[in-house]
Amino acid sequence: xxxxxxxxxxxxxxxxxxxxxxxxxxxxxxxxxxxxxxxxxxxxxxxxxxxxxxxxxxxxxxxxxxxxxxxxxxxxxxxxxxxxxxxxxxxxxxxxxxxxxxxxxxxxxxxxxxxxxxxxxxxxxxxxxxxxxxxxxxxxxxxxxxxxxxxxxxxxxxxxxxxxxxxxxxxxxxxxxxxxxxxxxxxxxxxxxxxxxxxxxxxxx
Numbered sequence: 001x002x003x004x005x006x007x008x009x010x011x012x013x014x015x016x017x018x019x020x021x022x023x024x025x026x027x028x029x030x031x032x033x034x035x036x037x038x039x040x041x042x043x044x045x046x047x048x049x050x051x052x053x054x055x056x057x058x059x060x061x062x063x064x065x066x067x068x069x070x071x072x073x074x075x076x077x078x079x080x081x082x083x084x085x086x087x088x089x090x091x092x093x094x095x096x097x098x099x100x101x102x103x104x105x106x107x108x109x110x111x112x113x114x115x116x117x118x119x120x121x122x123x124x125x126x127x128x129x130x131x132x133x134x135x136x137x138x139x140x141x142x143x144x145x146x147x148x149x150x151x152x153x154x155x156x157x158x159x160x161x162x163x164x165x166x167x168x169x170x171x172x173x174x175x176x177x178x179x180x181x182x183x184x185x186x187x188x189x190x191x192x193x194x195x196x197x198x199x200x201x202x203x204x205x
Contacts, residue, residue, distance in 0.1 A: 053079035064117050108138040130156035146171045
């Protein structure tokens with residue numbers, strides 16, 4: 001399948017090519033989204049249908065011309081409108097993303113995730129984020145039980161002074177008290193509040 005001149009809002013994403021070949025019981029798929037100078041997304045996977053679920057094994061991941069390691073031994077599982085990750089790992093020498101669980105209960109950990117690639121989706125050729133590294137953990141266990149801790153280190157927007165952002169949120173008897181703090185060398189902003197969990201609902205796929 002070929003799709004040309006794809007856009008996200010007003011941002012030109014380029015052309016998409018999708019090839020799928022079946023070998024025995026396994027489907028091999030290759031997805032490339034690219035323009036003349038940039039491969040926005042390159043993904044190689046193999047898909048194994050089973051009696052109870054469909055298993056998706058990642059083989060190769062390319063994002064914004066950078067190759068990422070993906071653990072091809074731990075598949076993503078699709079079953080009964082649910083999506084499950086089994087110790088799923090994406091990494092580079094200086095960063096790491098780990099995911100485990102499903103839509104009802106999951107754990108996500110982030111280490112030194114570079115935020116500058118968001119510039120491409122936020123404003124195309126304009127640089128909004130000059131620097132920023134995200135590290136944190138998110139745990140969700142239904143009912144819902146939420147535990148979030150995150151730090152954005154040395155965030156620089158529009159060549160501003162570096163800012164550190166920390167955020168925490170832990171569920172407590174139907175409410176989610178949260179704290180948001182922004183600091184740099186000269187200033188400190190601290191925001192505290194709580195969010196009603198009755199509004200936190202996961203929609204099925």
